[in-house]
Amino acid sequence: MTYNELPLFYVFHFYFFGIVAIASAIAFVTRKSPVAAALWLVNTMFCLAAMYVLLDAQFIGAMQVLVYAGAIMVVFLFVIMLLNLGHASDLADARGMTWKLVAGFLGLALLAQVFAITRARVPEALVLPENALATQFVRTGAIAPLAGPLFNEYLLAFEVTSVLLLAAVVGAVVLGKRRERTRAH
Amino acid sequence: MLTESLFFSAVLFTIGVIGVLTRRNAIIIFMCVELMLNAVNLTFVAFAQVYGVAGQVFVFFVMTVAAAEAAVGLAIIIALFRHRQTVNLSNINLLKG
Numbered sequence: 001m002t003y004n005e006l007p008l009f010y011v012f013h014f015y016f017f018g019i020v021a022i023a024s025a026i027a028f029v030t031r032k033s034p035v036a037a038a039l040w041l042v043n044t045m046f047c048l049a050a051m052y053v054l055l056d057a058q059f060i061g062a063m064q065v066l067v068y069a070g071a072i073m074v075v076f077l078f079v080i081m082l083l084n085l086g087h088a089s090d091l092a093d094a095r096g097m098t099w100k101l102v103a104g105f106l107g108l109a110l111l112a113q114v115f116a117i118t119r120a121r122v123p124e125a126l127v128l129p130e131n132a133l134a135t136q137f138v139r140t141g142a143i144a145p146l147a148g149p150l151f152n153e154y155l156l157a158f159e160v161t162s163v164l165l166l167a168a169v170v171g172a173v174v175l176g177k178r179r180e181r182t183r184a185h
Numbered sequence: 186m187l188t189e190s191l192f193f194s195a196v197l198f199t200i201g202v203i204g205v206l207t208r209r210n211a212i213i214i215f216m217c218v219e220l221m222l223n224a225v226n227l228t229f230v231a232f233a234q235v236y237g238v239a240g241q242v243f244v245f246f247v248m249t250v251a252a253a254e255a256a257v258g259l260a261i262i263i264a265l266f267r268h269r270q271t272v273n274l275s276n277i278n279l280l281k282g
Contacts, residue, residue: 021193079212
C-alpha cells in the first residue's frame, strides 16, 4: 500500500494515535504509583483501539475497548486498590542502574531483531488486492467476515477456548479462596 | 500502513520488555505482559489488512487467553500478598537459592 493513495487525514490520525500510544506506554513504565501506571496503560489501549479501527478492524477495536480497557484493566485496578498498594515501601520498586542498563541493551537488541524480521519477504501470492477487506466489509458488514472463519475453520480452537476459560475460572476461585484450617477429626 | 504498524508494535513490545526487566512490583510486571500482548495484537491486525481476515480471528483468541491469564495471575498475586503482605518481587525469593 503506498502513501500517496491514503488521505492525509488518515495518515495523520494513524501517526497521532501511534505516537500517543508509545508516549503513554513510556509513562506507564516509569510511573511509581500502580494506579497511575494502570491508567496510562488504559490510555495506550484506547489508542490501540483507534489504530485497529483505522486498520479496518472495527469489531476488534470495539472488543479492545470493552474487554481490555473495560474488563481486564478494571480487574487490575480493583486488585491494586484491594491490596492497598499505595505506601512508600511499595512505591520505590525500580531496579538499580545495572538492571536498567541491561534492560536498555536488551531492548535495543530486541528492537533490532524485530526490525530485521519486518524486512522478511512474504510470498506475493498471499497478498490480497488493495482494500479487499474494506470492500468486503462494505458488502457484508464488519462482523460477518469474522464470524465465518471463527465458527467454521477455527471451531475447534473456539471450543477449546471455552474449556480454557472454565479452567481459569475454577483456578482463580481456588487460588483466591481463603484456606480453611484443616482439622483432623 | 503495514510498515508503520509493525514499527509501532515493535516499539510497544520493547517498552513492555523493558518494564518487565526494570520493575519489581508484581502487578506492574503483569501489566507489562498485557502491553506486550497488545503489541502483538497490533501486528496481527496490521497483517490481517494485507493477508486476510484470519489475523483478526486470532486476535480474539489472544484476548481470551489474556483474560484467563489476568484472572489466574491476579488470583496468584492476591494469594501471594496474603502470605507475604507484599507484592515486591525482591522480597519474594523462595526459589532464589
